[in-house]
Amino acid sequence: MANKPIVDFEAIKNNLSNVSKPIQVLNENAEITDQEVFDSFSDEDLVEFMKKMVWERALHEQTMNFSRQGRMGFYAPTEGEEASEMGTVLAMKKQDYLLPAYRDVPQLIQHGATVTEAYLWSRGHVLGNKFKARSMMPQIIIGAAYVEAAGVGLGIKKNKEEDTIAFTYTGDGGTSQGDSYEGMNFAGAYQAPVLFIVQNNGFAISTPRAKQTAAPTLAQKAVAAGIPSVQVDGMDILACYAVAKAARDYMVAGNGPVLIETLTYRFGAHSSAGDDPKRYRTKDQEQPWFEKDPLIRLRKVLTDKGLWSEDEEDKLVEEYKASFKDAIKEADNVPADKVSDMLKRTFEIPTPEMKQEIDKFEAKESK
Numbered sequence: 001m002a003n004k005p006i007v008d009f010e011a012i013k014n015n016l017s018n019v020s021k022p023i024q025v026l027n028e029n030a031e032i033t034d035q036e037v038f039d040s041f042s043d044e045d046l047v048e049f050m051k052k053m054v055w056e057r058a059l060h061e062q063t064m065n066f067s068r069q070g071r072m073g074f075y076a077p078t079e080g081e082e083a084s085e086m087g088t089v090l091a092m093k094k095q096d097y098l099l100p101a102y103r104d105v106p107q108l109i110q111h112g113a114t115v116t117e118a119y120l121w122s123r124g125h126v127l128g129n130k131f132k133a134r135s136m137m138p139q140i141i142i143g144a145a146y147v148e149a150a151g152v153g154l155g156i157k158k159n160k161e162e163d164t165i166a167f168t169y170t171g172d173g174g175t176s177q178g179d180s181y182e183g184m185n186f187a188g189a190y191q192a193p194v195l196f197i198v199q200n201n202g203f204a205i206s207t208p209r210a211k212q213t214a215a216p217t218l219a220q221k222a223v224a225a226g227i228p229s230v231q232v233d234g235m236d237i238l239a240c241y242a243v244a245k246a247a248r249d250y251m252v253a254g255n256g257p258v259l260i261e262t263l264t265y266r267f268g269a270h271s272s273a274g275d276d277p278k279r280y281r282t283k284d285q286e287q288p289w290f291e292k293d294p295l296i297r298l299r300k301v302l303t304d305k306g307l308w309s310e311d312e313e314d315k316l317v318e319e320y321k322a323s324f325k326d327a328i329k330e331a332d333n334v335p336a337d338k339v340s341d342m343l344k345r346t347f348e349i350p351t352p353e354m355k356q357e358i359d360k361f362e363a364k365e366s367k
Contacts, residue, residue: 017216022231022263025238028292030300037242047307049237050298052090053082054313056106057295058320059115066119066328067272073123074140076103080235080267083294084199085169086110087240088260091248092167097156098135099149099168101142103199107169111135115327116334125337126345143174146183146196153192153257165251167195173204175221176212184259188225191256195247196222198259199234201266206280222259234262235292265289338365 025034032038041049060079066072078085081103089107092098098111105118112133121128121137129137139145149168156164174180175198187194198218202209215221222229232243240262247258267290269275302308340361343354350358 016220019217019220019231022233023239023243024233024236025242026236026297026301027233028235028297030297030304034239038238040242041238043305043307046298046302046305049086049090049241050295050302050308051316052086052110053237053295053298054316055320056082056086058317059106059109059324062321062324063119064268064272066324071328071332072119072272074102075122075272076105077266077268077271078103078106080265080289080293081199081201082106083237083240083297084197084234084262084264087237088167088169088197088244088262091241091244092165093163093248095134095161095164096248097149097152097164097166098133099145099152099166100135100138101145101169101171101174102138102140103171104138104169108133108135108138115324116330119328119331120334123331125331125334126341127334127337141179143170143177143179143183146170146174146180147186148183149194149196150183150186150190150192153187153194154190157190157192163252165193165195165248167197167248169197169199171204172198172200172202172209172218173207173212174198175218176204181221181225184222184225184227184257187257188222188227191254193251193254194257195244195251196227196257196259197244198261199264200261201264203266203270203277203280205270205275206277208280217261219259219261227257227259229259229261231261231263234264235289235294235297237294237298265292340365 025032025037027033056078060077063072063075064077067075085104085107089110092111094112098108100108109115109118113131113135117128117131136148139148145168149166152166156166170180184196200209200218204212217231219229219231230243233239243260247260251258269277299308338361340358343358343361344350346354
C-alpha cells in the first residue's frame, strides 16, 4: 500500500478559503478604492443614492415609532442595510419581478408599492397585497422566496420576455435553509434569469454566521448549482449598485442566474417582536460595523464635494417622516378586513361547510 493518500482533502479544504476580497468602491473611511467605477457615477447619481438611503433610514425610524405605538403588525428593522437594499433595487428596472422576503419592504416600495400598502401588509390586511409593483407579497418563510424566484425566472424565459429578470433576497440564515439551495439549483439547471441576493448581516436572529455553516463565504454556495457568484461590501452603495447592474446586464444577455452576497449589518433587533440583540451581540462586535455606516460613508464624500449639508439632510428627513405619517393615517382609514371576506377568498367556490361559516360570520358582522 502507498503511504501517500490518493487525495489531499486538507489541501482542498484549505483552498476553499482562497477567495477574492469583497468588491468595493468606497471603503469605511470614505476613500475611493476603485476610481474608474466611482467616476462612472455623476454628482446627481451620488446625491440620489444618498437621498434613497436617508429615505430608508427615516422609514425605519418612523415605522419603529409606529410599531411602539401599537399601530403596526410585523415589522423587520433595516437600519444599517440601506446600501445593500437601495443599491441593489435601484439597479433593477420596473419590468423586473421582485420576490421579497419580510425584511425587503423598502425595496418593495422603491419597486412600485406605496408606503400605505406596505403598512397594510404589515397589518395583515388584504389590500396590503394588491400593489401595482411587479412583485409578490413579502415572503415570511425563510428562504422560500428563492424557490418562487426560480419559478418566475423560468416563466420569464419560457415567455421570452426581453430585458426582464427576477430578483430576490434572503439573509445569511436563509442560506442554511433547503429552499434556498433548491431555488438556486432549479434556476441553474434551467439557466433562468434570476438574481439571488444574500444579505449577510452576520446573524440569523441570534445565531452567528460562524455557527450556521463552515463555508468560508456564502457566495460560494452558488457554485454547487453552477451559478457565478460574488461577494460585495454591503455598506458601500456604489459597489452594491455597480455589481447588481452588472449582474442584470449579464442575465438579460441570456447567461442564466447570478448570486450576490452583500456583507452588511443589521444595527437593531431582528424584528419588532421583541428579541434583544444585547443578549447575543457585544459592543465590541458591533462598534466596527457602526463605523462602517453606509450613510456616514457617502455623506462624507458628498460633503467634501459640496453636494450635501446637514441642514439639507434634516429637511429631507422631516419631509420623509411627514409622508410616512400621512401613509399610516391613510392605512388607519381603510375599513378593517372582515372574517367573512377572508373566508370568501379561500376558495373560488366555497365548500358547504365553509358556506355555513360565511353565513355565521356575516350574521355576526351585520349586528
